[in-house]
Structures are given as C-alpha cells and as structure tokens.
Amino acid sequence: MQLTRLLHIQNPIIQGAMARISTPVLVAAVSNAGGLGVLTTATSTAQSLQADLKAIRASTRKPFGVNLMLQQNNINDLLPVLLADPVPAVFTSAGNPAPFLQNLLNVGTTVIPVIPNVEIAKKMADLGANAVVAEGAESGGHIGTETTMSLVPQVVDAVNIPVIAGGGIGTSAGVKAAFALGAAGVQVGTAFLVAEETPVDQNYKQLVIQASDTGTVVTGTGANRVRSLKTPLTEKLLATTDSKLFQQLSTGSLQRAIDGDTERGSFMAGQIAGAIHEIRPVKAIIAELAKGVPSIIEYLY
Numbered sequence: 001m002q003l004t005r006l007l008h009i010q011n012p013i014i015q016g017a018m019a020r021i022s023t024p025v026l027v028a029a030v031s032n033a034g035g036l037g038v039l040t041t042a043t044s045t046a047q048s049l050q051a052d053l054k055a056i057r058a059s060t061r062k063p064f065g066v067n068l069m070l071q072q073n074n075i076n077d078l079l080p081v082l083l084a085d086p087v088p089a090v091f092t093s094a095g096n097p098a099p100f101l102q103n104l105l106n107v108g109t110t111v112i113p114v115i116p117n118v119e120i121a122k123k124m125a126d127l128g129a130n131a132v133v134a135e136g137a138e139s140g141g142h143i144g145t146e147t148t149m150s151l152v153p154q155v156v157d158a159v160n161i162p163v164i165a166g167g168g169i170g171t172s173a174g175v176k177a178a179f180a181l182g183a184a185g186v187q188v189g190t191a192f193l194v195a196e197e198t199p200v201d202q203n204y205k206q207l208v209i210q211a212s213d214t215g216t217v218v219t220g221t222g223a224n225r226v227r228s229l230k231t232p233l234t235e236k237l238l239a240t241t242d243s244k245l246f247q248q249l250s251t252g253s254l255q256r257a258i259d260g261d262t263e264r265g266s267f268m269a270g271q272i273a274g275a276i277h278e279i280r281p282v283k284a285i286i287a288e289l290a291k292g293v294p295s296i297i298e299y300l301y
C-alpha cells in the first residue's frame, strides 16, 4: 500500500521525531506542508502531551504522528493519553513496542516502529505494525550499525508492509534513491533542523549549514551510539575513557545545543548535513524533497 494512502498525506515524507526539537510548531508546519510531522515526547508528562496534542490540532487539520522513544522512562504515563485521545500515527523507537502495539492499533492509530535491522523489522511486521522505518547509521541522533543503502533493500525483501527509508536523506536525489531501493517513503531529520520554523538557536542551524561531508562523529557505545556534529564537546567525549565524566559531559548536552552553547552542546545531526546549505521554510524543504518522489506512472513501469 502506498504510504500516502496509509497515512492520508500528500507527500510520503515523514519529519522524524527529534528529541526536545520536534515540538508542535514544527509538527504542524510539516503536516500543513503535506508531509507528516512527528511530535517528540522526550520530556513530556501526561499533561504536557495533552497540551501539545491540543496545540497541534489547533494549528493543523492534517494527520500527524507522535514518537515514543522506548528508552524514555515516561512511557507508562504517556500511553494512557494516546489510548484515551487517539492520534493518527505513533512512531516507536529504541525498544520493543510489543506490550502496547495492539492497544494502539485497537484505537485506530497507525503504528510504525523505527528499526535498525532485518530481524527486528520482521518481528514488528509479525506483531502487526502497519509499516517500519528502516533507519541507517548515517542519521543524526541515536543510531544503529547498518547503512541506509544496504539496510533498506534487505528490509523491503523481508517484510510485506511499507518500508520508510531514514538516515542520510535530505535532498531530492536522496528521496529518489530511497524509492529506487524499494522504499515507500522517507523519514528525514537533519534537513528539518535548519527549517525556519524549527525551534533551535541560530548557532545550531549555522553549524549544520557549515558542516562538511566529514562533519559528524559517533560517540558512545551500544544502544547509546549518538551521531552529532564535531564540536569541542564531541572531542572531549571521544578523548575520555572515564564513563562518569562521559555521563557528566553528556547530561543535558542536547538542550545546551538547542540553546546555542557551541562549547558544551551536543549538536545531533546526520551525515547529510554536508549537503544542507540554507535556512528555508518547511514548505520549501518539503517541496524540494517531493521532487524526488516518483510519479504514479514511474511506479507502474
């Protein structure tokens, strides 16, 4: 099934959730522009989630999504809100949504887990997920180990639900490539970091724009591998073997980046940052990405 039909959106372009960043303003801007905005719940309480849902619905009549990043310790507070007041789509990440996936489906929510490999993709399809996001390690934020180019076609082969490609896609050529690999849509994070509507300090946007192809690094290990722009903080993180110091330097570092602290902030961003050159409205970013979506005729032949 086409992703546009599954999610009732104009363009098969998802704005991937970004912790502390994809707040209602960005979500509504993306959905109003014909993509699907996805709300972060990284710092949400039940009350603030209710308020965010209200704010989004006041700003757009289009569908939107909500992210549940399963490393968060507030999931049990947020789930009842999403079951009582169902949203069009929930994107789960960094964990197993099995305990509540069916409950979300039962209230009519489309459930789309973000997955890092074929084995987990198959598990999610067996559980009844409506689609998956196959996210490669090019992406910004927490990452898996496989690359988008090799992961997407293998996931497409392995499951019978739509596969959304994520990681390293920020241009119309990238979107075209994702469809050539068999994807039904794309999830984009880094390119939206520099949207006019994105609520981060100008320093964050400028660092993304100034980044080159080799401008990001991965810090941390295992489930805590994080890709960010090379900064004084990442140099310190890479230099230390002291896990306590690593923790100290990391705690609160994304918020410091959002506030523009170039010394102590963790400016999460993906490798595609090198291809992103200007601050533009969300509408212009979506219009550019949409140029890479094949027409229905190309789909058929």
Ligand SMILES: Cc1cc2nc3c(=O)[nH]c(=O)nc-3n(C[C@H](O)[C@H](O)[C@H](O)COP(=O)(O)O)c2cc1C
Pocket (backbone or CB within 6 Å): 015, 016, 017, 018, 019, 020, 021, 040, 042, 067, 069, 092, 093, 094, 114, 135, 138, 139, 140, 141, 142, 166, 167, 168, 169, 170, 187, 188, 189, 190, 191, 267, 268, 269, 270, 271, 272
């Ligand atoms: C600053 C930042 C924060 C992110 N936070 C989250 C998050 O909270 N939950 C999540 O599922 N993915 C998160 N991601 C991943 C994005 O949703 C998306 O899948 C990814 O950015 C796609 O790759 P790209 O950065 O190459 O476009 C984040 C990415 C960035 C850049």
